[in-house]
Amino acid sequence: MRRSSAVILVSASTVTLGAGWLLGSGEAFPRGDAPTVAPTATPGRSADETGSATSDPSEPPGPVVVDGAIVDTKYGTVQVQVVIEADVIVDVVALKLTDSSETSVEVSARAAPILREEILAAQSSVVENVSGATYTSEAYRTSVQAALDAVGFEG
């Protein structure tokens, strides 16, 4: 993965853009305590514009992913990740944002869609316990857990 100083500057700029977007000001360079950064290779691009950017098929290198610096603003800690393809920002991913109560949250902690096929590997023969919605003693008798417990008695 290629990391150049120009790319780092791009990411630093995007941190500020991200911060401005977060504060709801709509300004690329918010006033106040927001950090100031050096001008960059791709000025004037906002987080909104980058989503639809496409890569030039004549450019062979794959995307470069760079994590921006963790920036403390008076509203909380902000960090974004930028994906750069052929010197164009194609995606901006928020890694750390401030929530409505102005505390910093890890965006990556959130649940994202997952396919059944991705997780379905375990069969009941390899588990000791089953976690499910609370069953009654009645329902227990016909549950997988009861079968596992019966095997445990023998073993």
Next chain:
Amino acid sequence: MAVHVFDAMGTTVSIRTVDDSTVPGAGLARTLDEVRACFERLEQACSLYRPDSELSRVARGELSVRDASRVVRDAYAAALDWRTRTMGTFTPHRPDGVVDLSGLVKAEAIAGAGDVLRSAGISSFAVNAGGDVLTSGAPGGGYWTTGISDPADRTRLLAGVRSGPAPGAVATSGSSERGAHIWTAPAPPEGRRPADVVVQATVLADDIVTADVLATAIVAGGRAALDHATDTAPIGVLAVFADGDLAANARLRRRIVR
């Protein structure tokens, strides 16, 4: 591996111990009695299925929570604290105003059972009460594996997750079975899109109370409660939505058995 099974709180409790050899025979029997007592104590105080429980007397207006025993007051205080931490999604109050602590006391009993087992010198065990699982240590230096039930077919598993050797908890709440203690405080599911309604939530946490309460809150509050829970607590989550879609976060994915 030994398995001990008994009924408590309207459900069935299974306890697995890896090595009982350090506990003399009478000691093990006494330890299991103490474990049962953890469930019985909380049930006798807080069950709304028992007319003579303290909470049933509170429900009938014969006793105020303030004058109730410490067991009830502590559980009520803990439930109010969780109500704050879940932005009101988890609540100890039924829509009719009755104080209902059933969403909390089973997990507290499981936690108490774990304390009893550790105090007796049993370091590797798993306690499963009605589908909520607390593990400690691990069998054979490996890990405990807990299957997550498929809400569409409870004879099948959606996934298996590992825990151990550090204490770990896996709790699942759902709207399918005995979910009567889940009150949807702020917004009824009818007002939400199926893609935002969670029919089953499994939460991995370091302790069983956190896992159980947040699983309950996520089912009650849907996608918004799911995001709030993962934003504010270090938990792993697998959610099943009403439209059949699944969502999981990185903390849970890392623990999936491949």
